[in-house]
Amino acid sequence: MSIRFLNPALPALALVLAPLAGAAAHEIAGNRFFPATLSIDDPGVNDELAVPTISMTKSGDEPSIKQLDFSGEYSRRITEAFAISVGPTWTHLYAPGGPTGTGASGFQNLDTTFKYRFYKDPVHELIMSVGLAVEWGGSGASGVGADKFTTYTPTFYFGKGFGDLPDQIWWARPLALTGTVGYAIPGSARTVTLDPDTGDTAIELHPQFLNWGLSLQYSMPYLKSAVYDFGLPDFANRLIPIVEASFQTPVANFAGTGIRTTGTVNPGLIYVSNYYQIGLEAIIPINRDSGRNVGALAQLHIYLDDLFPTTIGKPIFGGPVAPAKPF
Amino acid sequence: MRYIVISALLLLSPALGVGGARAHAFLDHADPRVGNTVKSPRIVSLWFTQNLENTFSTIEVLDANGARMSVGNALVDTNDRKLLRVPVRVLPAGTYTVKWHVLSVDTHTSDGSFTFHVGP
Numbered sequence: 001m002s003i004r005f006l007n008p009a010l011p012a013l014a015l016v017l018a019p020l021a022g023a024a025a026h027e028i029a030g031n032r033f034f035p036a037t038l039s040i041d042d043p044g045v046n047d048e049l050a051v052p053t054i055s056m057t058k059s060g061d062e063p064s065i066k067q068l069d070f071s072g073e074y075s076r077r078i079t080e081a082f083a084i085s086v087g088p089t090w091t092h093l094y095a096p097g098g099p100t101g102t103g104a105s106g107f108q109n110l111d112t113t114f115k116y117r118f119y120k121d122p123v124h125e126l127i128m129s130v131g132l133a134v135e136w137g138g139s140g141a142s143g144v145g146a147d148k149f150t151t152y153t154p155t156f157y158f159g160k161g162f163g164d165l166p167d168q169i170w171w172a173r174p175l176a177l178t179g180t181v182g183y184a185i186p187g188s189a190r191t192v193t194l195d196p197d198t199g200d201t202a203i204e205l206h207p208q209f210l211n212w213g214l215s216l217q218y219s220m221p222y223l224k225s226a227v228y229d230f231g232l233p234d235f236a237n238r239l240i241p242i243v244e245a246s247f248q249t250p251v252a253n254f255a256g257t258g259i260r261t262t263g264t265v266n267p268g269l270i271y272v273s274n275y276y277q278i279g280l281e282a283i284i285p286i287n288r289d290s291g292r293n294v295g296a297l298a299q300l301h302i303y304l305d306d307l308f309p310t311t312i313g314k315p316i317f318g319g320p321v322a323p324a325k326p327f
Numbered sequence: 328m329r330y331i332v333i334s335a336l337l338l339l340s341p342a343l344g345v346g347g348a349r350a351h352a353f354l355d356h357a358d359p360r361v362g363n364t365v366k367s368p369r370i371v372s373l374w375f376t377q378n379l380e381n382t383f384s385t386i387e388v389l390d391a392n393g394a395r396m397s398v399g400n401a402l403v404d405t406n407d408r409k410l411l412r413v414p415v416r417v418l419p420a421g422t423y424t425v426k427w428h429v430l431s432v433d434t435h436t437s438d439g440s441f442t443f444h445v446g447p
């Protein structure tokens with residue numbers, strides 16, 4: 001009997017298969033409206049529905065595998081500052097993906113995020129939250145790479161608007177930065193499989209990852225309502241150009257796997273209406289392991305707190321107290 | 328399936344409390360326009376995205392020293408409930424800050440601020 005470690009392509013594939021869309025929520029702090037970001041999670045806690053989020057990417061595997069994801073997320077406030085969100089993702093892998101190399105389809109593991117906003121400073125447009133994201137192992141299809149083990153990711157979220165910059169750089173006040181730092185801990189350190197024919201034992205390590213990301217956004221709504229009204233057309237005043245970046249860095253239990261940091265940089269545009277937003281981003285891999293070619297990501301996001309302020313758009317405990325609308 | 332869910336939500340919207348004026352109010356535009364340089368206005372007018380409740384909807388116009396330059400209380404226009412106005416004193420050249428706080432008809436509050444400039 002011998003023991004061998006599985007090729008790192010498998011965990012790398014799992015990384016690539018991780019849903020791109022975060023459990024995002026729009027938020028307001030003073031003059032600042034933070035839109036729901038598409039790729040990373042943001043600091044907001046709110047009632048909303050992100051459906052659908054559609055992404056198309058090509059993995060960094062050899063041969064490369066084209067992947068189409070449809071995902072959704074429903075976020076519900078329990079209190080004004082605490083929310084729970086649930087997000088399923090359906091994946092289609094084109095050939096030569098899947099266990100048989102002919103492609104595969106199915107749901108990824110179900111994601112649940114518990115998020116608590118513990119700090120909000122309207123004057124300095126600063127928001128901070130903490131949360132726990134849980135990917136429920138075994139709830140998805142293994143054919144599309146869903147893990148059989150549960151992964152827990154305690155996460156810190158922040159958002160900072162730059163409306164307090166000095167007059168000399170007034171043009172930079174519509175800028176805002178949001179970010180996340182999470183530590184993904186698999187519920188199982190490794191998977192051991194025994195080949196009944198050869199007696200060989202294969203060990204697949206489940207590394208721990210630092211998941212981190214940033215978004216830099218320039219808010220035209222903020223420019224118009226709080227800095228300088230240029231009299232631009234209404235459509236232009238509802239746009240938020242944005243660049244998101246999302247990375248996964250292995251930090252433990254990955255010796256010998258060859259896994260390194262992967263991630264994408266996603267430039268795009270968000271259009272914000274009174275009750276919804278539409279986002280579109282390009283997905284640019286930062287290295288070969290992160291994917292091939294430029295992918296695309298699109299999302300429709302609905303503000304339930306504005307559509308249904310007296311029912312499903314308010315916290316279960318407590319009234320609707322937080323403004324959450326850009327216009 | 329997801330389209331069915333969202334369609335159902337939209338169809339059920341009346342039962343769930345959706346109404347055209349039932350959402351947070353936010354500043355749409357103002358006169359004087361945000362950040363612009365103007366002659367001394369007599370009234371500062373703010374248009375919001377939703378109808379407002381007169382009670383608890385306020386505008387304060389402050390000069391660079393923080394002195395209040397608005398006169399009396401802001402009032403919601405009876406013909407256009409998205410419009411909130413407040414008279415101001417004659418404003419010397421300088422920078423003025425407008426602080427607003429509004430209550431929309433569905434009892435949500437929102438607030439914000441901006442500046443405008445009065446030229447010589």
